[in-house]
Amino acid sequence: MKLAGTAKMLRIYFGEDDKWNDKPLYRAIVEKCRELDIAGATVFRGIEGYGASTLIRRTHHLTFSHDAPLMVSVIDSEEKIQKLLPLLDEMVDEGLIAMSDVEVIKYVHQDGVRS
Amino acid sequence: MLKAGPAKKVTIYVGEDHQYHGQSLYSAILNFLFYRRISGATVTRGLAGFGGDHHLHTTRIEALTGDLPMKIEFIESAEKVDEVLPKLHELAGTGLIEIQDTMVVKPAETSKKKPVQEAHPSLKRESKAKMMRIFIGENDKWGGQPLYKALIESMRANDIAGVTIYQGILGYGANRRIHKDSALHLSHDRPMMLSVVDTEEKLLAYFPVLDGMVQQGLVVMSEVDIIKYTHDFAATERRKEARP
Numbered sequence: 526m527k528l529a530g531t532a533k534m535l536r537i538y539f540g541e542d543d544k545w546n547d548k549p550l551y552r553a554i555v556e557k558c559r560e561l562d563i564a565g566a567t568v569f570r571g572i573e574g575y576g577a578s579t580l581i582r583r584t585h586h587l588t589f590s591h592d593a594p595l596m597v598s599v600i601d602s603e604e605k606i607q608k609l610l611p612l613l614d615e616m617v618d619e620g621l622i623a624m625s626d627v628e629v630i631k632y633v634h635q636d637g638v639r640s
Numbered sequence: 641m642l643k644a645g646p647a648k649k650v651t652i653y654v655g656e657d658h659q660y661h662g663q664s665l666y667s668a669i670l671n672f673l674f675y676r677r678i679s680g681a682t683v684t685r686g687l688a689g690f691g692g693d694h695h696l697h698t699t700r701i702e703a704l705t706g707d708l709p710m711k712i713e714f715i716e717s718a719e720k721v722d723e724v725l726p727k728l729h730e731l732a733g734t735g736l737i738e739i740q741d742t743m744v745v746k747p748a749e750t751s752k753k754k755p756v757q758e759a760h761p762s763l764k765r766e767s768k769a770k771m772m773r774i775f776i777g778e779n780d781k782w783g784g785q786p787l788y789k790a791l792i793e794s795m796r797a798n799d800i801a802g803v804t805i806y807q808g809i810l811g812y813g814a815n816r817r818i819h820k821d822s823a824l825h826l827s828h829d830r831p832m833m834l835s836v837v838d839t840e841e842k843l844l845a846y847f848p849v850l851d852g853m854v855q856q857g858l859v860v861m862s863e864v865d866i867i868k869y870t871h872d873f874a875a876t877e878r879r880k881e882a883r884p
Contacts, residue, residue: 534860555810555818565858567775567811567831595809598833600860630772631851631859634813 675797
């Protein structure tokens with residue numbers, strides 16, 4: 526797995542409660558990325574936000590309502606990202622997908638650290 | 641690496657209770673010296689003393705024990721001392737800094753040689769800047785402490801304009817291993833992202849240090865426009881006063 530030079534970064538914004546095929550959307554997206562052999566994907570949970578639906582999303586520690594805003598950041602070559610886009614389009618019903626240019630400075634892993 | 645021959649010995653006197661950005665001042669100074677690769681430094685706590693304000697700080701009466709004198713000492717070459725001195729001035733605040741000529745008879749030996757890192761002071765702000773994102777794991781370690789913490793401290797010591805750590809809830813990367821936060825297990829290898837903003841020049845100059853610290857992960861860079869970069873010093877002072 527090599528990644529170097531100019532690449533694309535995709536950021537996908539949606540809610541934690543969003544589902545795809547009865548499974549959390551964020552998990553489905555990460556699994557789809559792995560299926561397509563995308564270099565990496567990371568899910569971040571926001572603490573507050575609003576979006577296309579203009580609904581304020583907030584995490585409540587006391588109540589169990591957990592529709593926190595989520596962001597998935599995916600980085601790979603433009604070619605790989607283009608392959609992912611149509612699938613994402615299908616999966617994300619409500620949300621935002623943004624793309625930007627990034628320069629890969631370092632991409633390494635150690636063999637044998639696998640668990 | 642300190643060699644035998646003439647050198648400078650720097651002693652900084654501060655109070656134990658002095659604070660710098662929410663941590664104790666003496667440890668902030670020690671961290672700064674450590675990440676600027678000063679050959680060695682020692683902190684000693686005094687039993688009693690007084691300084692510029694002529695308050696006697698003592699352990700005599702247990703109830704009044706407080707703000708004992710702390711002494712941070714290090715020995716370095718004259719050039720290296722000149723390099724870190726401006727920042728030490730800022731850090732020491734009301735404390736005293738003393739420099740004396742000294743002679744290193746026998747330098748300390750280390751088990752392995754470390755490359756000497758160049759320091760890059762002077763922070764420039766301009767409208768065009770770069771954002772560097774570093775993706776690592778929460779369990780990654782450097783020098784016995786979490787890598788993300790070590791990175792933040794090393795960035796602060798290298799005068800990088802700012803950095804924020806984000807903790808992910810799920811992810812995978814170069815080693816194809818899924819990192820996730822599960823409440824049931826106590827395994828906490830969450831994905832971490834550091835977002836660093838500074839000029840391209842500063843980030844490229846810092847990269848060799850970063851490169852030596854990050855053993856696995858991804859580092860990407862992108863263009864950003866700086867819209868605002870300020871600090872409300874008055875508010876910080878207010879917060880300090882409000883604190884008991």
